[in-house]
Amino acid sequence: MPYPTPWNAARVRQVLTTESRQKVRDLFLHTHRPFRQIRVDLCKESDLAGCFISEEQVYAMITAGALDADNRLFFVVGEAGAGKSELCQWLEYRADPACRLAIHIPRSMTSAAHVAALLRRALGLAGAPLLRRTPVATQARHVALSAAVLLYEQGDPSLMPTSEWEELLDSTGTRAAITEHLTAALHGDSGSRYSRPSSRCTTQAQQCGTTTAVGNDPLALR
Numbered sequence: 001m002p003y004p005t006p007w008n009a010a011r012v013r014q015v016l017t018t019e020s021r022q023k024v025r026d027l028f029l030h031t032h033r034p035f036r037q038i039r040v041d042l043c044k045e046s047d048l049a050g051c052f053i054s055e056e057q058v059y060a061m062i063t064a065g066a067l068d069a070d071n072r073l074f075f076v077v078g079e080a081g082a083g084k085s086e087l088c089q090w091l092e093y094r095a096d097p098a099c100r101l102a103i104h105i106p107r108s109m110t111s112a113a114h115v116a117a118l119l120r121r122a123l124g125l126a127g128a129p130l131l132r133r134t135p136v137a138t139q140a141r142h143v144a145l146s147a148a149v150l151l152y153e154q155g156d157p158s159l160m161p162t163s164e165w166e167e168l169l170d171s172t173g174t175r176a177a178i179t180e181h182l183t184a185a186l187h188g189d190s191g192s193r194y195s196r197p198s199s200r201c202t203t204q205a206q207q208c209g210t211t212t213a214v215g216n217d218p219l220a221l222r
Helices: 009-015 025-031 055-063 084-094 112-122 136-154 162-169 172-186 199-207
Strands: 038-040
Touching (some): 025 084, 038 055
């Protein structure tokens, strides 16, 4: 005899999700428990450093900046499961769509070209490419050479000799990978299949003897 369950299994799966973004707005706001103890590590605009504030105070801090003010960055850090994604999702849903546009960039989107394409779509600019006449291959060559110039001018000493990296950046494989990214962004394709470098680029990077490490996704407000 099956044990009686006084709940709807489908409804439970809608509420108890592994990610906060899996809930639609109304359901999220009905099940969200407000954060009341968010520690501020650093704040240049007030003397809140070391204080605990609520999520509404966080929202007030973020929205206090004027539209024509300089860019303002807020880092939400904390242990896994502390509620970073929950807070960010609440901030997105809390924003008044009549006067503010909240744009979520998923963690899986690691390409700058795809982030730019996402922002342009959200701003209604997807059909208006910035470069209308320059071939994509020429754009890719420009990106590669610009990266080489930045490496010479501002590169970390650990990346010396720079000439080896210039050879890698100006290689056929690198330019082909950049062209692929730019083409995908031009067509609004933000899929992850473009997020890995080509095998040739990877091999050349290994020959340079450099290892690149990606850190963990770092609830405190900085």
